[in-house]
Amino acid sequence: MMSCVGKRWRLLDKRAFDEVERRLAAYTPVETDARIDAELRRLIVSGMTEKRPLPSIPPHIARPPAAAAPARRARRRRRG
Numbered sequence: 001m002m003s004c005v006g007k008r009w010r011l012l013d014k015r016a017f018d019e020v021e022r023r024l025a026a027y028t029p030v031e032t033d034a035r036i037d038a039e040l041r042r043l044i045v046s047g048m049t050e051k052r053p054l055p056s057i058p059p060h061i062a063r064p065p066a067a068a069a070p071a072r073r074a075r076r077r078r079r080g
Contacts, residue, residue, distance in 0.1 A: 029058075 041054055 037057075044054065045051075
């Protein structure tokens with residue numbers, strides 16, 4: 001039998017995972033100047049202790065911005 005804490009942890013873990021996946025899917029990469037990209041790659045490679053190839057970055061594809069999430073309403077605070 002699973003404890004209540006274990007169930008809560010799994011629920012929280014799944015919610016966090018789902019939120020990360022949603023944000024990654026909505027991410028729009030920014031266009032980067034090729035000269036800046038080349039210089040950053042040169043700096044990174046010069047500081048590496050093991051010579052390994054850097055991961056390739058997919059080309060920038062312009063797409064319409066994702067719809068913004070609805071704004072949250074502020075809670076009313078009661079003075080007591």
